[in-house]
Structures are given as C-alpha cells and as structure tokens.
Amino acid sequence: MTFSKITDNIFVVIGGTFPRCNTIVIIADEVVVIDPGCAVEDLRRFMMTQDLDLKDIDTIILSHIHPDHITHTMRLNRLSSCRIAANEITAPLFNEKEEMKQFLGFDKGNPVRILWEQLVNEKMFGAFDEGRVDEVLRNGDTFSFGDITLKTLYTPGHLPDHMCIEFLEPNLVFASDIDLTEFGPYYGHPNSSIPDFRRSIQKLKHGGYDGLISGHLKDPLVVDYKDRLIAYYRQIDMREDLVLSAIIEGAKTVPEVTMNPIIYPSLTNPVFMQFERWMVEHHVASLIAGGYIEEDKGKLSPI
Numbered sequence: 001m002t003f004s005k006i007t008d009n010i011f012v013v014i015g016g017t018f019p020r021c022n023t024i025v026i027i028a029d030e031v032v033v034i035d036p037g038c039a040v041e042d043l044r045r046f047m048m049t050q051d052l053d054l055k056d057i058d059t060i061i062l063s064h065i066h067p068d069h070i071t072h073t074m075r076l077n078r079l080s081s082c083r084i085a086a087n088e089i090t091a092p093l094f095n096e097k098e099e100m101k102q103f104l105g106f107d108k109g110n111p112v113r114i115l116w117e118q119l120v121n122e123k124m125f126g127a128f129d130e131g132r133v134d135e136v137l138r139n140g141d142t143f144s145f146g147d148i149t150l151k152t153l154y155t156p157g158h159l160p161d162h163m164c165i166e167f168l169e170p171n172l173v174f175a176s177d178i179d180l181t182e183f184g185p186y187y188g189h190p191n192s193s194i195p196d197f198r199r200s201i202q203k204l205k206h207g208g209y210d211g212l213i214s215g216h217l218k219d220p221l222v223v224d225y226k227d228r229l230i231a232y233y234r235q236i237d238m239r240e241d242l243v244l245s246a247i248i249e250g251a252k253t254v255p256e257v258t259m260n261p262i263i264y265p266s267l268t269n270p271v272f273m274q275f276e277r278w279m280v281e282h283h284v285a286s287l288i289a290g291g292y293i294e295e296d297k298g299k300l301s302p303i
Helices: 040-049 073-080 090-095 097-103 113-123 194-205 225-248 270-289
Strands: 003-005 010-013 023-027 031-034 059-061 083-087 135-137 142-145 148-154 163-167 172-176 211-214 293-296 299-302
Touching: 003 040, 010 040, 023 040, 059 073, 083 090, 090 097, 113 270, 194 225, 194 270, 211 225, 225 270, 225 299, 270 293
Parallel strands: 031 059, 059 083, 083 135, 172 211
Antiparallel strands: 003 010, 010 023, 023 031, 142 148, 148 163, 163 172, 293 299
16 A cells, blocks of 8 residues: 655545556545545555544545546445535436446447446446435535635546546645556547647646646656646647558558557557547547548548
8 A cells, every 4th residue: 555645634545557546535624535546445554544444534526437536436435424526527427327338438339338347347346336426516616624625627638527626725736637647648438539638738737736646646746747748748749640640651541540559559458449449530530620631431541
C-alpha cells in the first residue's frame, strides 16, 4: 500500500494505471473519497493509518463513469451507508448500468461487449453493481469540508461526463483522467471528442493552480503541470500525424489503418483493439474536418 500526503487533510492512495486509479481521501469534518478505484485493501490499510475504517467514509464523489473510477463505490456504500455524489451526466449512468454500457459504446450489438464485460468483472469487479447517486452535482458547484472547499469543473473530451475537481484551499486540481501519463490522452469511445479534449487540456493549462493531482501517476502531484500538459496535448497531434501517414501510404478505411495499430501497437486484446478503432475514427473525423483527407464512397484519401 502506497499513499501520498498532499496536505494535512488530503491524501492520495495510489492505484496507478488502468484497471485501477488513484483515490483521493479527504479527512476533515467528513471523510470523503473521490474515485474509489485503488485496491480496496490498500484503501482499508490507509484508513487504518489514520485510525479510521472503511465504515467511516461519509461521502464518495465520482469524477466520471469509467469502471476503473467507480469500482468500489457500492461496496463502500454497503459498508458505510455513505452518500454518493456525481455530476448530472454521470448520475443517471451510474443509476442504470445498461445505460452506462451503451454510453461507453458497448450496446448489445457490439461484438466485443461480452469480452469487455468480462474484463470489467475480472479487473474492476463491482463497477456493475446496482446503486443510486444521492447528490447530483453541476458545473461550478462548490461545497466545503472543514477548511477545504471543492469546486466542480466540467472537462469533457475523455468522455462527455468527465469532471475535474478544484481544491480552492489549497489551490490544486484533481484532473482525474487528464492524467499526464506517458500513454497520453485517451478518447476511446464513440462519444469521446478530440476537440473537446483539446479545449479541456487548455482550460487546465490556464487554471493557475499550484499543482495538479493525476488520476493515474504513481507520483500524483505534478507542480510543473503546464509544461506537462503541453507535452500531453502534443501526443494527440503525433497520433493524428501517424493516422494521416497511414492514409497517405495507402490505407483506405479505418480497419486498414488499424491493421498496424497506432495507439496500442503491442496489444492484441480485442477489447483494446476496439478502443484503438474508436480513437482512430476520431482522428479520421478530425483530419476530414481539417481538410487533410476526404472520404468518398467509404474510401479515405489524402487531399
């Protein structure tokens, strides 16, 4: 179990990379957990270091609907009767798991849906548990726990419901899946958006924070986040250049582009290849909108 102390009241239990995530714990007037995706045993052990238990959790806040960020929500709710808070897009998806699956692109007609469900159940068991959000948050909502004031900040692109959480005291931001990992921005669902992701990165870059807390880095507090966001943003352009190069070299369709994977070059898992295809589709749409390629009768070609 590894955790990082951000302030006297704010801690990060390190979950690390997918299929886990870093979990924020605030210990103030209430015990607040944000994105309970770290190993639940690690969270329990951390709570013990603070003379607390999982049953002492008062509130869980969810940044978005991805399974790795909601994994233990209902287990912790059953243990503690804590309230669950999520934004107005996330809440109905959490309340109706079939809507969640469709939102993420895995409707009943998707050929890899069963494999994706197996992945979630094996690696993020509990994400499909039935439950309901108690408090619906909206963009710009503020709420305080002792001397700590939080403010919601919508940052779509990764997913339409992706939300960062600003800590007004201290001057930090939990950026969730705008995570500054070397892997780079993830927009692997049909309703993800490259233009929205670009705008959200720019919004954080101009936020004037003293630091950014990543949802996946093992060293979660990033002080030089502005430079890191510039490099993170640049990875979108690098991927787009690779997609354009594949089309210039003769690829006529998205399946032909993904014959030599760009996002996941070393993986063969069908679920990850579905994510690859969706990300390439977003780049193709971006290239068409930018006037770099055109599509005629289902065939792509450079302009």
